Amino acid sequence: MSENYSGRAFNHSIAYYVGGRFLNAVAAFFILIWIARQLPENQYINYVAAYSIIEMGIVLSGFGMEWVTGIYIPQIRMHASGRDLYRFVWQSAALQALLLAGGALILFFTAPLLTAWLGLRDAQGVLRLYAGVMLIEGVSRVFRDQLLSSLLLQKAGQASQLLRNVALAGYAVLAFSHEEWRNAHALAVGELIASSGSLLVAAWCLQRHLWPLRAQAGRPAAAQPAATAGMPGAEPAWAMPAWRDMLRVGRNAWLSNIANLTWSWQAVILLATRTLGPEAAAPLGFARNLAEQVRKYLPSEFLLGIVRTLLVVRYAAEKDKGKLGLRAGLIYKVNLLCLLPLLVLCAVRGAELAAFLSKGRYPDAHWLLTGWLAVLVVLAHRRLTDLMAHTLGRSSATTRANFVLLLTPLALLLVAPQQRWSWLFAVLALAETVYSALVLRQLRTPDWHYRLHWSGLAKYLVAGLLAAMVLASLPGGADAFHLALALCAATGVSWGVLLLLRPLSAAELALLPARALRLLRQSPAVSS
Numbered sequence: 001m002s003e004n005y006s007g008r009a010f011n012h013s014i015a016y017y018v019g020g021r022f023l024n025a026v027a028a029f030f031i032l033i034w035i036a037r038q039l040p041e042n043q044y045i046n047y048v049a050a051y052s053i054i055e056m057g058i059v060l061s062g063f064g065m066e067w068v069t070g071i072y073i074p075q076i077r078m079h080a081s082g083r084d085l086y087r088f089v090w091q092s093a094a095l096q097a098l099l100l101a102g103g104a105l106i107l108f109f110t111a112p113l114l115t116a117w118l119g120l121r122d123a124q125g126v127l128r129l130y131a132g133v134m135l136i137e138g139v140s141r142v143f144r145d146q147l148l149s150s151l152l153l154q155k156a157g158q159a160s161q162l163l164r165n166v167a168l169a170g171y172a173v174l175a176f177s178h179e180e181w182r183n184a185h186a187l188a189v190g191e192l193i194a195s196s197g198s199l200l201v202a203a204w205c206l207q208r209h210l211w212p213l214r215a216q217a218g219r220p221a222a223a224q225p226a227a228t229a230g231m232p233g234a235e236p237a238w239a240m241p242a243w244r245d246m247l248r249v250g251r252n253a254w255l256s257n258i259a260n261l262t263w264s265w266q267a268v269i270l271l272a273t274r275t276l277g278p279e280a281a282a283p284l285g286f287a288r289n290l291a292e293q294v295r296k297y298l299p300s301e302f303l304l305g306i307v308r309t310l311l312v313v314r315y316a317a318e319k320d321k322g323k324l325g326l327r328a329g330l331i332y333k334v335n336l337l338c339l340l341p342l343l344v345l346c347a348v349r350g351a352e353l354a355a356f357l358s359k360g361r362y363p364d365a366h367w368l369l370t371g372w373l374a375v376l377v378v379l380a381h382r383r384l385t386d387l388m389a390h391t392l393g394r395s396s397a398t399t400r401a402n403f404v405l406l407l408t409p410l411a412l413l414l415v416a417p418q419q420r421w422s423w424l425f426a427v428l429a430l431a432e433t434v435y436s437a438l439v440l441r442q443l444r445t446p447d448w449h450y451r452l453h454w455s456g457l458a459k460y461l462v463a464g465l466l467a468a469m470v471l472a473s474l475p476g477g478a479d480a481f482h483l484a485l486a487l488c489a490a491t492g493v494s495w496g497v498l499l500l501l502r503p504l505s506a507a508e509l510a511l512l513p514a515r516a517l518r519l520l521r522q523s524p525a526v527s528s
Contacts, residue, residue, distance in 0.1 A: 023158075033357055042121060042279070050184065056266045057106075057138075060261070061099045062254065063099055066253070067386075070146065071312060072241060078313070085210070086210045089147055089206070096142045104131045132188075133188060153205065156202065163198050164194045167190075259406055265292065295380075321445070323511065341467070352478035355478050371424070378429045453505050471489055
């Protein structure tokens, strides 16, 4: 394996990534709560709707390029010359910037139609400003989440993201101290400023890393200068993939994304805004924003750049489908380990939590938040399903599965106008379950198919039920102290039960690093 993707390189990258993501998580959570508490309800739904639209726009304008860069940058860095890597990275950035510019222009000119259709008041100017945010933030994400991440430049990527979050948080505090600035329009200006600064930092860091590689065209290692030792050099036996082959992966991912957007959280928010009115959709948007923060910081998302790069590199080196599936299952269990205490807390103390976080604005978001988190239990596996399909060169499987599920929006249209939220969440969970089942079925070969460790997952359910029973017996309170105590209790009980129940299989344990395995062997959490 290339030195660029050695175990030491991954460990350093993870250290920078975890530290940066922790700081970014704190800043992002502050921004979310501050906005929900400070914006009037009609302005808050304008913000939520506008952000839902630009999130959909970024996906629609991306042409699936996030999978092209995620799959091919590690391969090019391992096998091709520095010149090829430099050219491919900047061509990818330019192509996506052009696509995002086209999408932003479409949004700018269709803003009056969209605001009229959604029934949003005084939101046309806001949506046009967010068209600019879509372009700047979209390109910034290309640098942060794709290019820097695939090159394991996590220090630069997280610094860029932190700059954006700190700048936006500072702007929101200052702007909202003036009553006349407490609106979605002023917030959009802050988003533009913060995303622009993040983009400049990310682009500068990328260029600084790639520039020394430009002159390198496959010279023998002994002839390379010390400054470029360990950097990629062309391998004669390896051929640079043609753009048409790489774009085929992007096309399949893009078509899959388009189908998936019809039942995405953004579509649900916009559907509720259209059918129920902005006021009724505001609590749903607040609950979804909270759940989205949880999703972003689940391990598979939290470490997406590293996890995706690691699985791609490991599979490229080993060509072992069994280990690829085992690693995906292990990551899914780690996701559930983080999600379980939050789901228990919301199910038992959700009313107090929603009231506290929104400062009394959205106390009815209790079961909405619980529903979104329940959907995350299934959704947490989707990224891993896609990752296995793209890594195995079967990206068309994701497209076929998504188009089979195009009936899902019809089911949402039936339940959303009647505010049957339990049915809505059931539809979303069922759609994600069927999606993963369809994709994984297409990935089967005569000698391999992916299996979830069902007995281990059943132990998570037992741990969650026991934690909920303990939490229900404790005294409640809607203040920070009691809620923090409840979260600690839910975490301690659920994790303690899992420690005793031994949820990891022997095959999953065998994939853990030696140091982690030694620690586990000293505890009861090792399967026999």
